[in-house]
Structure formats: C-alpha cells, structure tokens
Amino acid sequence: MSWRKEQGRAERGYHHGNLKEALLQAALGLIAEKGAAGFTFADAARMAGVSAAAPYRHFRDRDELLSSIAQRGFEQFESRLTAAWDDGRPDTVTAFERVGRAYLAFAREEPAFYNAMFESGLPVDANAALQAASERAFNVIRAAAERLAALAPPDTPRPPAMMMALHIWSMAHGVASLFSRGDAARRKLPMSPDELLEAELLIYLRGLGFPTDRRPQAKSAEPPPVPPEASSGSGVPPGGAPAGPWGKPK
Amino acid sequence: MSWRKEQGRAERGYHHGNLKEALLQAALGLIAEKGAAGFTFADAARMAGVSAAAPYRHFRDRDELLSSIAQRGFEQFESRLTAAWDDGRPDTVTAFERVGRAYLAFAREEPAFYNAMFESGLPVDANAALQAASERAFNVIRAAAERLAALAPPDTPRPPAMMMALHIWSMAHGVASLFSRGDAARRKLPMSPDELLEAELLIYLRGLGFPTDRRPQAKSAEPPPVPPEASSGSGVPPGGAPAGPWGKPK
DNA sequence: CAGCTCATGTGAACGACCTTTACATGAGCC
DNA sequence: GGCTCATGTAAAGGTCGTTCACATGAGCTG
Numbered sequence: 001m002s003w004r005k006e007q008g009r010a011e012r013g014y015h016h017g018n019l020k021e022a023l024l025q026a027a028l029g030l031i032a033e034k035g036a037a038g039f040t041f042a043d044a045a046r047m048a049g050v051s052a053a054a055p056y057r058h059f060r061d062r063d064e065l066l067s068s069i070a071q072r073g074f075e076q077f078e079s080r081l082t083a084a085w086d087d088g089r090p091d092t093v094t095a096f097e098r099v100g101r102a103y104l105a106f107a108r109e110e111p112a113f114y115n116a117m118f119e120s121g122l123p124v125d126a127n128a129a130l131q132a133a134s135e136r137a138f139n140v141i142r143a144a145a146e147r148l149a150a151l152a153p154p155d156t157p158r159p160p161a162m163m164m165a166l167h168i169w170s171m172a173h174g175v176a177s178l179f180s181r182g183d184a185a186r187r188k189l190p191m192s193p194d195e196l197l198e199a200e201l202l203i204y205l206r207g208l209g210f211p212t213d214r215r216p217q218a219k220s221a222e223p224p225p226v227p228p229e230a231s232s233g234s235g236v237p238p239g240g241a242p243a244g245p246w247g248k249p250k
Numbered sequence: 251m252s253w254r255k256e257q258g259r260a261e262r263g264y265h266h267g268n269l270k271e272a273l274l275q276a277a278l279g280l281i282a283e284k285g286a287a288g289f290t291f292a293d294a295a296r297m298a299g300v301s302a303a304a305p306y307r308h309f310r311d312r313d314e315l316l317s318s319i320a321q322r323g324f325e326q327f328e329s330r331l332t333a334a335w336d337d338g339r340p341d342t343v344t345a346f347e348r349v350g351r352a353y354l355a356f357a358r359e360e361p362a363f364y365n366a367m368f369e370s371g372l373p374v375d376a377n378a379a380l381q382a383a384s385e386r387a388f389n390v391i392r393a394a395a396e397r398l399a400a401l402a403p404p405d406t407p408r409p410p411a412m413m414m415a416l417h418i419w420s421m422a423h424g425v426a427s428l429f430s431r432g433d434a435a436r437r438k439l440p441m442s443p444d445e446l447l448e449a450e451l452l453i454y455l456r457g458l459g460f461p462t463d464r465r466p467q468a469k470s471a472e473p474p475p476v477p478p479e480a481s482s483g484s485g486v487p488p489g490g491a492p493a494g495p496w497g498k499p500k
Numbered sequence: 501c502a503g504c505t506c507a508t509g510t511g512a513a514c515g516a517c518c519t520t521t522a523c524a525t526g527a528g529c530c
Numbered sequence: 531g532g533c534t535c536a537t538g539t540a541a542a543g544g545t546c547g548t549t550c551a552c553a554t555g556a557g558c559t560g
Contacts, residue, residue: 014525015537035371037287042517051539053519058537062518119369121285123433159453162440163496166429167421167450174424179416183373190412200417203409204450207457246413264554265508292546301510303548308508312547 020058022048024072027065032112035182036066036120066120067127073113074133080106081140088147093210096144100172100201104194107176114181118173141165153209164208171200202245212245270308272298274322277315282362285432286316286370316370317377323363324383330356331390342398343460349394350422350451354444357426364431368423391415403459414458421450452495462495 016022026047030039041062042052059065084102088095107114116122117134125131145165152158178184180193189196202212266272276297280289291312292302309315334352338345357364366372367384375381395415402408428434430443439446452462 014539015527019537037371040517041519050537052517053521053540054538056519118427119371121287121369121433124436125433160440160496163446163449166439166446167453170424170428170446170450171417171421172424173428174420174422177368177427178420178423183371183375186374189416190410196413196416196420199413200420200454203417203457204454205457207453207455246407246410264510265556269508290546291548300508302546303511303550304509306548 016048016050016054019048019050019054023055023058023065024069027069028112031069031115036115039066041065063122063126066116067122067130069113070116070120070122071127071130071133073110073117074130074137076110076113077106077117078133078137078140081137085140085144088144092144092148092151093205093212096148096168096205097198097201099141099144100168100197101194103172104176104180104197107180108193111181114176118177138165138169141168148205148210151210156209159208167204168201171204172197175200199245206245266298266300266304269298269300269304273305273308273315274319277319278362281319281365286365289316291315313372313376316366317372317380319363320366320370320372321377321380321383323360323367324380324387326360326363327356327367328383328387328390331387335390335394338394338397342394342401343455343462346394346398346418346455347448347451349391350418350447351444353422354426354430354447357430358443361431364426368427388415388419391419398455398460401460406459409458417454418451421454422447425450449495456495 023044026044027039030043030047041055044065045052045055048054055065059068080102081099084098085095086098124134142162142165145168146161149158149161149164175193175197179187179189179196185193191199206212273294276294277289280293280297291305294315295302295305298304305315309318330352331349334348335345336348374384392412392415395418396411399408399411399414425443425447429437429439429446435443441449456462
C-alpha cells in the first residue's frame with residue numbers, strides 16, 4: 001500500500017489522502033464478514049476514520065461502491081480464470097477442469113468479491129463498466145469452450161461453444177452458490193464441492209463425446225485443426241464401459 | 251382467501267383477525283417486487299394496515315418472517331417437484347427432465363419464494379423446520395436420481411445417486427440463478443433458460459451412459475430391477491454418433 | 501351478563517442507517 | 531500571499547428495526 005504521505009496512525013490531517021481506496025478495502029472486509037446485505041456505508045466510513053458523509057465525495061451512493069467492488073472482482077476473476085486456463089496446456093480437458101476448480105477457488109477464497117458479483121442483488125447492467133468486466137470474465141470460459149468444442153469427435157455435430165460455456169458457468173456457479181460458500185457450506189455433503197464439480201464436469205464432457213481419461217497426450221502443442229485429443233474416434237469413451245469419474249478415490 | 255369475518259375494506263376493529271397470514275402475503279409481494287434485501291418489515295405492516303410494532307406479536311423479528319416464507323416455499327417446491335416427477339412416468343429420463351423444467355418454472359413463477367429460499371442469505375440451519383422442509387424438497391430430486399441410477403447400464407459402475415442428485419440440483423440452481431430470474435434474466439442468451447437446462451441435463455445423462463433419445467419405451471410400468479430402458483446395452487448412445495440435444499430446433 | 505385474562509394492536513422512543521445541505525479546511529497553483 | 535476547488539465535517543430529515551408501556555376487546559368463567 002503506498003499512501004501519499006507517511007500515514008502511520010492517528011496522525012492524518014483534515015484530508016485522508018486515500019479515502020476511495022480505503023473505503024473499498026473496508027467494504028471488502030465488511031462484506032466478507034457479514035455479506036453484501038449486512039455491509040453498511042456508515043461502517044466503512046467509520047473504519048476509514050472519516051465522517052459518514054465523506055464517502056459521498058467518492059461514490060454516488062452505497063450501490064456505486066458495491067458495483068465498484070463487483071467490477072474489481074470480475075477483473076480479478078478474469079485474471080484467475082485466464083491463469084487457470086493457461087491457454088489449454090497441457091491438454092484442453094485438463095485445463096478446462098482447472099478452470100472449473102479456479103472458479104470454485106475464487107468463490108471460496110474471495111467471498112466478498114463473489115458475493116458482490118453474484119449475490120448482492122445489484123442489476124447486471126447497473127454500470128456499463130461492470131457489465132463489460134463481467135463479460136470479459138465470461139469470455140475466458142467461452143474461449144476455452146470454443147477450443148474444447150473444436151476438439152469434439154469429428155463424426156459428431158459440434159456442440160455450440162456458447163452453450164457449453166453457459167453450461168459450465170451454471171455448473172460452477174450452482175456448486176459454488178449451493179455448497180461452497182458461507183452459510184451454504186454448512187450443508188453436509190458426501191464429497192467436497194471441488195470433487196463434486198470435477199465429477200460433474202467430467203460426466204458432462206463425456207456426454208459430449210470427449211475422452212475424459214486424462215493425459216491422452218504428453219506434451220504436443222495441440223495444433224488447432226484436428227489435435228491428437230480428438231483422435232480417439234467415435235465420441236465414446238474408450239474401453240467400452242467407462243470408468244466413472246467418481247468412486248475411485250483420488 | 252378466507253378471512254374470519256367480512257373484511258371488505260377499511261372496516262376492521264382493533265384486532266386484525268388474520269395478521270400473520272396477511273403479513274406473509276404482503277411480504278411475499280414485496281419480496282417479489284424488490285427482492286428479499288429490499289423487503290422491509292415496516293412496509294409489510296403498512297400494507298397490512300397495522301402499526302410497525304404489530305408484526306412483532308407474530309414473528310420474533312424480520313428474519314423469522316423471512317424464514318417462514320422460505321419454509322413455505324420449500325413445501326410448495328417439494329409438491330411441485332413431486333408432481334413433475336410423477337413417480338417416473340412415462341419413463342425415468344423423461345420424468346427426470348420434467349423435474350428439471352419444474353425447477354426452473356418454480357424459480358420463474360415464484361420469484362419471491364425462490365429468493366427467500368436461496369438468495370436471501372439466511373442460514374440454512376436457522377430453523378429446524380426450515381431445514382427439514384428443505385431436505386424434504388431435495389429428497390424428491392434424490393429419490394428420482396436413485397431411480398435413475400438404478401437404470402444405469404449394467405456393465406458400468408453405478409453412479410452414486412446422491413452425487414447425481416447434487417449435480418442436478420447445482421445445474422438447475424445455476425441456470426435459475428444466473429439466467430432465469432429478476433435482474434439476472436437480463437443477460438442475453440442464445441437460448442431460453444429452459445432449453446439451456448434441458449440440453450445440459452441431456453448431455454449429463456448421456457455422459458452417465460443413459461440413452462437420451464427419448465421414448466425408448468411406450469407404457470410399461472418399468473419394474474425396479476432392470477427395466478427396459480437400461481436394455482440398450484453398452485452405456486453408449488445408440489447409433490454411433492449421437493445426435494446432439496442441441497441444434498435441431500424444437 | 502359481569503368480570504377477568506390474555507392475545508393482539510398502538511404510540512412513543514431509541515439507535516442505526518442513508519442521504520442531502522451548508523459550511524470548513526487545506527493542497528496546489530498563480 | 532491569495533484563490534480555488536476537491537475533500538472533509540456537522541447537522542438534519544427520513545426510514546428501519548426493535549422495545550416498552552399501555553390500550554383494546556375476544557372469549558372464557560362463573
């Protein structure tokens with residue numbers, strides 16, 4: 001944190017110097033504790049050591065602060081998804097699952113952001129910048145789905161990538177929202193949310209005809225046209241009866 | 251609505267006669283309009299024509315009203331899912347998809363209930379009765395999954411029914427929450443939420459080895475052990491390359 | 501029917517919050 | 531030094547949630 005001046009403790013003149021950022025941080029902490037609903041503008045001001053009216057110099061109202069946080073959240077979300085995707089290395093399916101886990105990890109590790117982004121009830125189109133950030137994040141999933149779709153068994157009608165992306169998103173959000181966060185995490189499960197999502201994804205991908213036995217290839221750069229992954233043929237998991245993505249303890 | 255006495259309009263003595271129910275109805279309407287977050291205890295009282303303190307005679311606090319609504323919601327939810335499942339008629343897969351659509355329909359047609367149940371942020375275990383109602387509703391999905399699991403291709407390891415149920419739940423909730431309700435419905439999609447979920451479910455089921463071409467049987471009562479559905483063999487969609495559950499315009 | 505009792509509703513009050521308005525301060529610039 | 535404007539403050543109005551003392555009247559008891 002680089003404050004403009006030394007900002008040790010109580011010594012701080014009439015002007016704060018970094019209120020906007022301080023408010024965002026304070027709000028983030030509060031939301032993480034008590035949820036977007038419980039977070040209060042006045043509390044954030046108090047935590048930043050200013051009067052209750054001060055925040056209005058930086059945000060039109062409470063909602064604007066919230067949507068700023070949501071926007072920032074989508075940006076971080078995008079970058080984490082992008083990192084997880086790693087341009088499809090080492091192979092598309094593996095990378096795809098990594099994206100799924102990254103989704104859950106984000107929901108778990110950044111509850112405040114996730115809350116602001118998806119559970120605060122603020123309209124998706126509240127803010128153009130917010131909507132754009134949200135779309136950029138989704139586009140990571142979408143681009144990954146695009147690559148995956150291109151690998152679909154060739155003698156099969158290609159699944160629309162957009163649809164796949166929406167499916168993946170809904171699975172990840174469903175698991176995160178129902179089982180992986182805050183109060184919802186208290187639902188007792190026979191398996192962890194990560195395992196649950198991983199199995200769900202694998203079954204789904206198998207339903208599309210993708211081989212999901214992992215590591216079908218070693219290190220090839222996977223050229224766009226008809227990469228090795230898709231070469232297993234009939235759109236059917238190899239080996240007749242597939243071994244389920246469940247059961248066999250990892 | 252059956253009031254105890256004629257309750258035409260302004261004529262109403264010191265005692266309301268049906269406040270508890272009136273408050274629940276008012277809250278339901280308010281939540282449908284403005285979300286659980288926006289709903290206010292005072293508003294409900296006003297709408298029922300009583301003072302702001304009156305509700306406290308019937309609900310410990312605002313949260314208790316909310317959880318009453320959520321509980322009632324789970325009960326209606328359960329009954330709608332049960333009706334949709336219709337004990338697996340005419341065939342398990344068809345009935346299963348009908349449950350999925352019923353899930354979405356409930357989310358769409360009863361936004362207030364759905365909001366209170368899943369998006370109000372009230373802890374799942376706030377109330378024992380609430381938790382029980384929630385579990386009863388989930389058990390409908392679970393029981394259906396149980397039946398479905400029993401139909402899994404015999405030469406395949408059976409998927410755990412519990413896991414399937416959780417998967418289905420997460421898909422349905424994910425789609426409902428992201429695309430099918432309130433503000434979220436404003437996200438533009440290439441297809442309707444219902445179609446999206448239906449395709450997702452079909453792909454998932456196919457991933458488990460279920461034949462998803464529909465109407466594999468006509469009217470048989472489908473005896474528990476190894477019903478006709480499961481007889482198609484190898485856990486692979488018949489016909490080599492499967493026709494996708496997308497595309498072909500319905 | 502008189503009278504009692506207790507569930508149910510009222511009004512006033514408290515503290516917290518959101519938000520606006522008029523005013524104060526001081527940082528940066530001429 | 532003096533101006534100006536962004537940034538902060540204090541005060542005030544409106545709404546909420548919640549509590550408390552008090553009012554009302556429905557239904558029982560005799």
